[in-house]
Amino acid sequence: MHNKLKITGLLSTLLLVLFGFQKNKTTDVSPYPMSESSLLWKIEGNGIKKGSYLFGTMHLIEKDKFLFPKSLEKIIKSSDQIVMEIAGLPSPMEAMKYIMLKDGNFTDFFTDAQLDSIYTWSQEKMGMDKEKFLATFNGMKPFVVVQMGTQMEFVGNTESYEKTIEALAKENEITMLGLETIEQQMSLFDNMTKTQQAEMVMEIVRGDETKNDLTEKMQNMYVRQQIDSLYMMINEEGGIVKSEQKVLLDDRNTAWIPLIKNFVQDKKTFIAVGAGHLGGPDGVIRQLEKQGYKLTPVKLN
Numbered sequence: 001m002h003n004k005l006k007i008t009g010l011l012s013t014l015l016l017v018l019f020g021f022q023k024n025k026t027t028d029v030s031p032y033p034m035s036e037s038s039l040l041w042k043i044e045g046n047g048i049k050k051g052s053y054l055f056g057t058m059h060l061i062e063k064d065k066f067l068f069p070k071s072l073e074k075i076i077k078s079s080d081q082i083v084m085e086i087a088g089l090p091s092p093m094e095a096m097k098y099i100m101l102k103d104g105n106f107t108d109f110f111t112d113a114q115l116d117s118i119y120t121w122s123q124e125k126m127g128m129d130k131e132k133f134l135a136t137f138n139g140m141k142p143f144v145v146v147q148m149g150t151q152m153e154f155v156g157n158t159e160s161y162e163k164t165i166e167a168l169a170k171e172n173e174i175t176m177l178g179l180e181t182i183e184q185q186m187s188l189f190d191n192m193t194k195t196q197q198a199e200m201v202m203e204i205v206r207g208d209e210t211k212n213d214l215t216e217k218m219q220n221m222y223v224r225q226q227i228d229s230l231y232m233m234i235n236e237e238g239g240i241v242k243s244e245q246k247v248l249l250d251d252r253n254t255a256w257i258p259l260i261k262n263f264v265q266d267k268k269t270f271i272a273v274g275a276g277h278l279g280g281p282d283g284v285i286r287q288l289e290k291q292g293y294k295l296t297p298v299k300l301n
Contacts, residue, residue, distance in 0.1 A: 028289065029286050029289045029290055030285060030286055030289060030295075032228060032280070032281050032286070033228035033229065033232070033279075034227075034228050034279075034285075036297040037224060037225040037226050037227075037297070038225050038227075038297030038298060038299065038300070039055060039056045039067065039222070039225045039227065039275060039278075039300065040053060040054070040055050040056075040072065040075075040297070040298040040299075040300055041053065041054045041055075041278075041285060041295045041296060041297055041298060042295065042296045042298050043264055043271075043288065043293055043294075043295055044293065044294045044295075044296065045292065045293050045294040046291065046292040046293045046294075047265075048264050048265055048266075048293075049265070049266055050080070050264075050266075050267060050268040051268065052079075052263070052264040052267075052268055052269040052270065052271065053075055053079075053269070053270050053271065053298070054271045054273075054278065054284065054285070054288075054295065055072070055270065055271065055272045055273075056227055056272075056273065056274065056275030056276075056277070056278040056279075057161035057162065057272050057273065057274055057275060058161065058218075058219070058222050058274070058275060059160065059161070059162065059274060060150070060151060060154060060158050060159075060160060061154075061158060061159055061161070061219055061222065062154055062155065062156040062157065062158055062159075062219060063156060063157040063158060063159050064156065065219045065220070065222065065223050066159040066161075067222075067223065067225075067300055068159075068161070068164060069300050069301055071300065071301060072300060073168065075270060076165060076168050076169075076174075076270050077168060077172050077174075078268065079174060079268050079269060079270040080174070080175070080267035080268045080269065081174060081175040081176070081177055081263065081267050081268075081269050081270075082165060082169045082174050082175070082176050082177070082269070082270045082271075082272070083176075083177045083178070083179060083259075083260070083263050083269055083270070083271045083272070084162060084165065084166075084176065084177075084178060084179070084271075084272050084273065085178065085179055085180055085185070085273050085274065086178040086179075086180055086181065086182055086185060087176045087177050087178030088166050088169075088176050088178075089162055089163060089166060090182055094182075098182055098183070098186045099140050099141055099143065099144050099186075100139055100140055100141070101139055101140060101141055105138045105139065106134075106137050106138045106139070106140055106141075106142060106145075107134070107138060108194070109142050109194045109197055109198045109201075110198050110201075114198060114201075114202060117202070117205050117206075118133070118145075118201065118202075118205055119133060121204075121205040125149075125152060126148070126152075141189070141190070141197070142197040142198060142200060142201045143186075143189045143197070143200070145201050145204065146200050146201055146204055149201075149204030149205070149207065150204065153207070153215040154215065161272065162272070165270075165272055177263065179255075179256045179259055179260075179273070180252070188247060188248055191247075192244070196244070214233075217233065218230065218233065218234065221233065222275060225300070227275055227278045227279035227283075227285075228279040228280065229279075230275060230276065230279060231276060231279035231280045231283065234276065249276065249277065249280075249282075250282050252277070253277055253282055253283060253284055253287060254282070254287065256273075256277075256284065257284070257287050257288065257291065260284070260288065261291065
Protein backbone atom coordinates (compact mmCIF):
# COMPACT_ATOMS: atom_id res chain seq x y z
CA MET A 1 0.00 0.00 0.00
CA HIS A 2 2.80 2.40 0.76
CA ASN A 3 3.90 2.19 -2.86
CA LYS A 4 0.67 3.96 -3.72
CA LEU A 5 1.34 6.97 -1.53
CA LYS A 6 2.32 9.75 -3.85
CA ILE A 7 3.90 12.78 -2.24
CA THR A 8 2.93 15.12 -5.01
CA GLY A 9 -0.49 13.72 -5.93
CA LEU A 10 -2.75 16.21 -4.19
CA LEU A 11 -0.84 19.04 -5.60
CA SER A 12 -2.17 18.07 -9.08
CA THR A 13 -5.57 19.61 -8.03
CA LEU A 14 -4.38 23.15 -7.05
CA LEU A 15 -5.77 25.65 -9.68
CA LEU A 16 -7.10 29.33 -9.48
CA VAL A 17 -9.03 32.22 -11.17
CA LEU A 18 -8.67 35.96 -11.78
CA PHE A 19 -8.80 38.27 -14.77
CA GLY A 20 -7.00 40.67 -16.99
CA PHE A 21 -5.12 41.66 -20.05
CA GLN A 22 -1.76 43.24 -19.30
CA LYS A 23 1.16 44.58 -21.30
CA ASN A 24 4.81 44.57 -20.52
CA LYS A 25 7.53 46.71 -22.05
CA THR A 26 9.18 43.64 -23.49
CA THR A 27 6.36 41.33 -24.50
CA ASP A 28 2.60 40.89 -24.55
CA VAL A 29 0.97 38.99 -21.73
CA SER A 30 -1.74 36.54 -22.78
CA PRO A 31 -5.31 37.75 -22.18
CA TYR A 32 -7.25 35.96 -19.47
CA PRO A 33 -8.82 33.63 -20.24
CA MET A 34 -6.55 32.78 -23.16
CA SER A 35 -7.95 31.65 -26.49
CA GLU A 36 -5.26 29.00 -27.03
CA SER A 37 -5.76 25.48 -25.68
CA SER A 38 -2.51 23.67 -25.02
CA LEU A 39 -0.63 21.79 -22.33
CA LEU A 40 2.74 22.24 -24.07
CA TRP A 41 4.37 25.65 -24.59
CA LYS A 42 7.64 26.55 -26.25
CA ILE A 43 9.76 29.13 -24.39
CA GLU A 44 11.81 31.50 -26.54
CA GLY A 45 13.29 34.99 -26.54
CA ASN A 46 14.80 37.09 -23.79
CA GLY A 47 18.30 36.08 -24.84
CA ILE A 48 18.03 32.34 -24.24
CA LYS A 49 20.26 30.27 -26.51
CA LYS A 50 18.00 27.24 -27.05
CA GLY A 51 14.23 26.88 -27.12
CA SER A 52 12.83 25.14 -24.04
CA TYR A 53 9.40 23.72 -23.22
CA LEU A 54 6.84 24.03 -20.44
CA PHE A 55 4.36 21.18 -19.98
CA GLY A 56 1.36 20.86 -17.66
CA THR A 57 0.72 17.48 -16.05
CA MET A 58 -1.92 15.83 -13.93
CA HIS A 59 -0.19 13.94 -11.17
CA LEU A 60 -2.69 11.11 -11.52
CA ILE A 61 -4.94 10.47 -14.51
CA GLU A 62 -6.93 7.58 -15.93
CA LYS A 63 -5.13 5.64 -18.62
CA ASP A 64 -7.58 6.44 -21.41
CA LYS A 65 -7.03 10.18 -20.83
CA PHE A 66 -3.24 10.03 -20.63
CA LEU A 67 -1.83 12.41 -23.27
CA PHE A 68 1.68 11.30 -24.13
CA PRO A 69 2.18 11.23 -27.91
CA LYS A 70 5.45 10.35 -29.63
CA SER A 71 6.01 14.03 -30.43
CA LEU A 72 6.13 14.82 -26.70
CA GLU A 73 8.44 11.89 -26.03
CA LYS A 74 10.76 13.14 -28.79
CA ILE A 75 10.96 16.62 -27.22
CA ILE A 76 11.78 15.12 -23.84
CA LYS A 77 14.48 12.85 -25.26
CA SER A 78 16.14 15.74 -27.09
CA SER A 79 16.34 17.92 -23.97
CA ASP A 80 19.56 18.73 -22.17
CA GLN A 81 17.81 18.59 -18.81
CA ILE A 82 14.41 17.90 -17.31
CA VAL A 83 12.92 20.02 -14.53
CA MET A 84 9.94 18.90 -12.44
CA GLU A 85 8.40 20.09 -9.20
CA ILE A 86 10.78 17.74 -7.41
CA ALA A 87 13.74 15.96 -9.01
CA GLY A 88 12.21 12.52 -9.27
CA LEU A 89 9.76 10.65 -7.07
CA PRO A 90 11.01 9.33 -3.72
CA SER A 91 11.30 5.63 -3.06
CA PRO A 92 8.63 4.13 -0.76
CA MET A 93 11.17 3.91 2.08
CA GLU A 94 12.28 7.50 1.59
CA ALA A 95 8.67 8.67 1.43
CA MET A 96 7.89 7.10 4.79
CA LYS A 97 9.98 9.60 6.74
CA TYR A 98 7.96 12.46 5.28
CA ILE A 99 4.52 11.00 5.91
CA MET A 100 4.99 9.75 9.48
CA LEU A 101 4.09 11.99 12.42
CA LYS A 102 6.99 12.91 14.66
CA ASP A 103 4.71 13.39 17.65
CA GLY A 104 1.19 12.31 18.49
CA ASN A 105 -1.31 10.38 16.40
CA PHE A 106 -3.64 10.85 13.46
CA THR A 107 -6.59 10.84 15.86
CA ASP A 108 -5.28 13.94 17.65
CA PHE A 109 -6.40 16.10 14.72
CA PHE A 110 -10.11 15.20 14.95
CA THR A 111 -13.16 15.41 17.15
CA ASP A 112 -14.90 12.20 18.21
CA ALA A 113 -17.71 12.91 15.75
CA GLN A 114 -15.25 13.41 12.90
CA LEU A 115 -13.47 10.18 13.79
CA ASP A 116 -16.77 8.27 13.71
CA SER A 117 -17.36 9.60 10.18
CA ILE A 118 -13.84 8.64 9.14
CA TYR A 119 -14.23 5.08 10.45
CA THR A 120 -17.54 4.70 8.62
CA TRP A 121 -15.98 6.04 5.40
CA SER A 122 -12.98 3.74 5.81
CA GLN A 123 -15.22 0.70 6.18
CA GLU A 124 -17.38 1.62 3.20
CA LYS A 125 -14.66 2.82 0.82
CA MET A 126 -11.60 0.77 1.80
CA GLY A 127 -13.05 -2.22 3.59
CA MET A 128 -11.05 -1.31 6.69
CA ASP A 129 -12.74 -1.38 10.10
CA LYS A 130 -11.72 1.01 12.87
CA GLU A 131 -9.01 -1.25 14.27
CA LYS A 132 -7.39 -1.90 10.91
CA PHE A 133 -7.62 1.78 9.94
CA LEU A 134 -5.87 2.87 13.14
CA ALA A 135 -3.23 0.15 12.82
CA THR A 136 -2.43 1.46 9.34
CA PHE A 137 -2.81 5.23 9.62
CA ASN A 138 -2.65 6.34 13.25
CA GLY A 139 1.08 7.14 13.03
CA MET A 140 0.71 9.00 9.75
CA LYS A 141 -0.09 12.60 8.82
CA PRO A 142 -3.65 13.42 7.70
CA PHE A 143 -2.19 14.23 4.27
CA VAL A 144 -1.82 10.50 3.64
CA VAL A 145 -5.54 9.82 4.02
CA VAL A 146 -6.27 12.77 1.74
CA GLN A 147 -4.00 11.16 -0.84
CA MET A 148 -5.67 7.79 -0.52
CA GLY A 149 -9.11 9.34 -0.83
CA THR A 150 -8.08 11.38 -3.86
CA GLN A 151 -6.76 8.28 -5.61
CA MET A 152 -10.03 6.44 -5.01
CA GLU A 153 -11.89 9.07 -7.03
CA PHE A 154 -10.29 7.65 -10.17
CA VAL A 155 -12.39 4.80 -11.52
CA GLY A 156 -10.02 3.12 -13.99
CA ASN A 157 -6.38 2.20 -14.40
CA THR A 158 -4.20 5.25 -13.88
CA GLU A 159 -0.98 6.66 -15.27
CA SER A 160 1.59 9.03 -13.82
CA TYR A 161 3.26 11.73 -15.91
CA GLU A 162 6.01 12.09 -13.32
CA LYS A 163 6.87 8.39 -13.39
CA THR A 164 6.80 8.30 -17.21
CA ILE A 165 9.02 11.36 -17.56
CA GLU A 166 11.41 10.13 -14.88
CA ALA A 167 11.73 6.78 -16.69
CA LEU A 168 12.57 8.55 -19.95
CA ALA A 169 15.16 10.68 -18.18
CA LYS A 170 16.87 7.63 -16.69
CA GLU A 171 16.69 5.65 -19.94
CA ASN A 172 18.27 8.49 -21.90
CA GLU A 173 20.65 9.65 -19.14
CA ILE A 174 19.13 13.14 -19.01
CA THR A 175 19.84 15.25 -15.93
CA MET A 176 16.81 15.75 -13.70
CA LEU A 177 16.39 18.86 -11.56
CA GLY A 178 13.71 20.11 -9.19
CA LEU A 179 11.99 23.41 -8.54
CA GLU A 180 11.40 22.35 -4.95
CA THR A 181 12.50 19.70 -2.47
CA ILE A 182 10.24 17.09 -0.91
CA GLU A 183 10.73 18.90 2.39
CA GLN A 184 9.42 22.12 0.89
CA GLN A 185 6.38 20.42 -0.58
CA MET A 186 5.51 18.61 2.62
CA SER A 187 5.95 21.79 4.66
CA LEU A 188 3.01 23.27 2.74
CA PHE A 189 0.77 20.83 4.59
CA ASP A 190 2.77 20.53 7.81
CA ASN A 191 2.48 24.28 8.34
CA MET A 192 -1.31 24.20 8.17
CA THR A 193 -3.18 24.26 11.46
CA LYS A 194 -4.56 21.02 12.87
CA THR A 195 -8.05 22.29 12.05
CA GLN A 196 -7.10 22.89 8.41
CA GLN A 197 -5.48 19.47 8.07
CA ALA A 198 -8.55 17.84 9.61
CA GLU A 199 -10.83 19.73 7.22
CA MET A 200 -8.86 18.43 4.22
CA VAL A 201 -9.60 14.88 5.37
CA MET A 202 -13.25 15.66 6.08
CA GLU A 203 -13.66 17.13 2.59
CA ILE A 204 -12.66 13.71 1.26
CA VAL A 205 -14.88 11.85 3.74
CA ARG A 206 -17.89 14.01 2.87
CA GLY A 207 -17.25 13.50 -0.86
CA ASP A 208 -20.05 12.05 -2.91
CA GLU A 209 -20.94 11.51 -6.56
CA THR A 210 -20.53 15.24 -7.09
CA LYS A 211 -16.86 14.89 -6.14
CA ASN A 212 -16.41 12.01 -8.56
CA ASP A 213 -18.13 14.04 -11.28
CA LEU A 214 -15.69 16.88 -10.63
CA THR A 215 -12.72 14.54 -11.04
CA GLU A 216 -14.15 13.34 -14.34
CA LYS A 217 -14.74 16.91 -15.51
CA MET A 218 -11.20 17.88 -14.54
CA GLN A 219 -9.75 15.05 -16.58
CA ASN A 220 -11.92 15.85 -19.60
CA MET A 221 -10.93 19.50 -19.42
CA TYR A 222 -7.30 18.44 -19.18
CA VAL A 223 -7.67 16.33 -22.33
CA ARG A 224 -9.13 19.39 -24.07
CA GLN A 225 -6.01 21.23 -22.82
CA GLN A 226 -8.02 24.17 -21.48
CA ILE A 227 -5.69 25.29 -18.72
CA ASP A 228 -7.45 28.54 -17.84
CA SER A 229 -10.85 26.83 -17.69
CA LEU A 230 -9.38 24.06 -15.55
CA TYR A 231 -7.91 26.69 -13.26
CA MET A 232 -11.27 28.41 -12.88
CA MET A 233 -13.22 25.23 -12.28
CA ILE A 234 -11.00 24.04 -9.43
CA ASN A 235 -11.10 27.45 -7.81
CA GLU A 236 -14.88 27.33 -7.81
CA GLU A 237 -14.75 24.07 -5.84
CA GLY A 238 -13.65 26.08 -2.79
CA GLY A 239 -12.48 24.37 0.38
CA ILE A 240 -8.98 24.46 1.88
CA VAL A 241 -7.32 24.68 -1.53
CA LYS A 242 -9.05 27.97 -2.25
CA SER A 243 -8.49 29.43 1.21
CA GLU A 244 -4.78 28.57 1.06
CA GLN A 245 -4.39 29.49 -2.61
CA LYS A 246 -1.63 32.05 -2.03
CA VAL A 247 0.62 29.59 -0.20
CA LEU A 248 -0.21 26.48 -2.22
CA LEU A 249 -0.14 28.08 -5.66
CA ASP A 250 0.64 31.76 -6.16
CA ASP A 251 3.74 32.05 -3.97
CA ARG A 252 5.19 28.87 -5.44
CA ASN A 253 4.67 30.07 -9.02
CA THR A 254 6.49 33.29 -8.19
CA ALA A 255 9.34 31.45 -6.47
CA TRP A 256 9.83 29.21 -9.51
CA ILE A 257 10.30 32.01 -12.05
CA PRO A 258 13.94 32.95 -11.23
CA LEU A 259 14.82 29.24 -11.16
CA ILE A 260 13.20 28.65 -14.55
CA LYS A 261 14.98 31.69 -15.99
CA ASN A 262 18.29 30.20 -14.91
CA PHE A 263 17.47 26.71 -16.20
CA VAL A 264 16.48 27.85 -19.72
CA GLN A 265 19.26 30.39 -20.24
CA ASP A 266 21.88 28.08 -21.74
CA LYS A 267 20.30 24.63 -22.02
CA LYS A 268 17.34 23.12 -23.80
CA THR A 269 15.10 22.41 -20.82
CA PHE A 270 11.87 20.46 -20.52
CA ILE A 271 9.84 21.72 -17.56
CA ALA A 272 6.90 19.65 -16.29
CA VAL A 273 4.67 20.91 -13.48
CA GLY A 274 1.04 20.43 -12.50
CA ALA A 275 -1.26 21.98 -15.10
CA GLY A 276 -2.79 24.18 -12.40
CA HIS A 277 0.44 26.13 -12.26
CA LEU A 278 0.26 27.09 -15.95
CA GLY A 279 -3.08 28.88 -16.12
CA GLY A 280 -4.48 31.90 -14.33
CA PRO A 281 -3.28 35.51 -14.22
CA ASP A 282 -0.45 34.58 -11.84
CA GLY A 283 0.37 31.27 -13.51
CA VAL A 284 3.80 30.35 -14.81
CA ILE A 285 2.93 31.18 -18.43
CA ARG A 286 1.91 34.76 -17.74
CA GLN A 287 4.68 35.32 -15.20
CA LEU A 288 7.28 34.26 -17.78
CA GLU A 289 5.66 36.50 -20.38
CA LYS A 290 5.92 39.43 -17.97
CA GLN A 291 9.65 38.69 -17.74
CA GLY A 292 9.98 39.10 -21.51
CA TYR A 293 9.77 35.51 -22.74
CA LYS A 294 7.66 34.43 -25.69
CA LEU A 295 5.51 31.39 -24.98
CA THR A 296 3.93 29.65 -27.96
CA PRO A 297 1.39 26.83 -27.65
CA VAL A 298 2.47 23.56 -29.28
CA LYS A 299 -0.11 21.10 -30.55
CA LEU A 300 0.18 17.62 -29.09
CA ASN A 301 -0.26 15.05 -31.84
